[in-house]
Amino acid sequence: MEHDTYNTKENLPPQASLTGAKKIEGLLKEANTAGMDTCDMDDLADVPSVSTNPKAKKLPLELEEAKLAYKVVxxxxxxxxxxxxxxxxxxxxxxxxxxxxxxxxxxxxxxxxxxxxxxxxxxxxxxxxxxxxxxxxxxxxxxxxxxxxxxxxxxxxxxxxxxEISAALDLKFPIALQELYVKYVHICTYKPDIYKPLIFNLPEPDITIFIAPDGNVIFTQAKNREDIVKAIDVMYPILVTFKK
Missing domain, CATH: 3.30.310.10 (TATA-Binding Protein)
Incomplete structure (x- = not known):
């Protein structure tokens, strides 16, 4: 039988795109809550550990709560x-x-x-x-x-x-997006005069993350829920350090 090519990142019909600005804004609102450079995990090697990050004293508990709080949208x-x-x-x-x-x-x-x-x-x-x-x-x-x-x-x-799935997570604290962008400029896109959320291109797992100033986060292009949890594991310690 002849098969259609349907790769969600390359051949997705326009109406099915997950990464359009309007779609992401819609997901952020519903949860109430341009190309990007690629990188490898070495780019995240300087993420502060729990022991050295004064803003993350309760990080283990908060991180586990965050991994339970996300919602597939x-x-x-x-x-x-x-x-x-x-x-x-x-x-x-x-x-x-x-x-x-x-x-x-x-x-x-x-x-x-x-x-x-x-x-x-x-x-x-x-x-x-x-x-x-x-x-x-x-x-x-x-x-x-x-x-x-x-x-x-x-x-x-x-x-x-x-x-492919997308998930929303409300961090319940605002984030200094400009400071986050300066720190991770090599893997971020941030043009607040055009589009308010910061776009963070996480290399492993390969997920595109939209971060709003109020702390609402949308994880897109995940293959499964395990990818979402792994992304929270990586991103939560980073975002805590830029808590306003």
Whole structure:
């Protein structure tokens, strides 16, 4: 069977992008809470330890609390139904569906329950974006399967994968972003006159982090929850040192 190429970092349709400024601002608000240079872990070697950082006396406890406090706010998933699809038939039969005439030729479905967007390709590959979390993404997949079965397709549920998640964390303290930027200028982007959050490109795990002045943080492009926890392990000691 022919397969669609769907790499979430390189070939994601425009409406599915996780790193657009409007999308990140939306995630920051909902949680109530340009290229970037790459680097290696040596760039973070001077992060103060708990014993030498006066602002981090209670860091072990606070760090563990932070790792429990984050909330997944966005998930991307892909799967295959195992058969080719007639896009016009799908578009006519499924509510809130429209044909996408861009290079990502497929049917876009705006779902309301759960709230998310899906891209259906003629090869039977389906991408789900905008789901609130992994559970909502799975629910959306099964809703689509039921709708395609109702049309008459003998669909299966193959190669389901949550390929990317974003998570929000409220640090509950403001951060001196200009000072943070000066310290880590080689791996940060910060243009407050254009976009208020500082963008921190963490090398390991490979996650892009949006840090707002009030201490609300969005972790994007994580492959799983383990990556989020690892990123908090690295970033929390850094951000504590720039607490206002």
């Amino acid at each position: 966005h998930a991307v998933a892909t799967f295959s139904v195992g058969c080719s699809l007639n896009l016009q038939m799908v578009r006519n039969a499924i509510p809130n569906a429209k044909i996408d005439l861009t290079d990502y030729m497929g049917v876009i479905v705006k779902m309301t329950e759960p709230k998310c967007s899906t891209m259906i390709y003629r090869t039977g590959t389906i991408a789900i974006t905008g789901a609130r979390n992994e559970i909502h993404a799975s629910h959306a997949a099964h809703v689509l399967l039921s709708q395609l079965q109702a049309i008459g397709y003998n669909v299966g549920f193959h190669n389901y994968k949550v390929s």
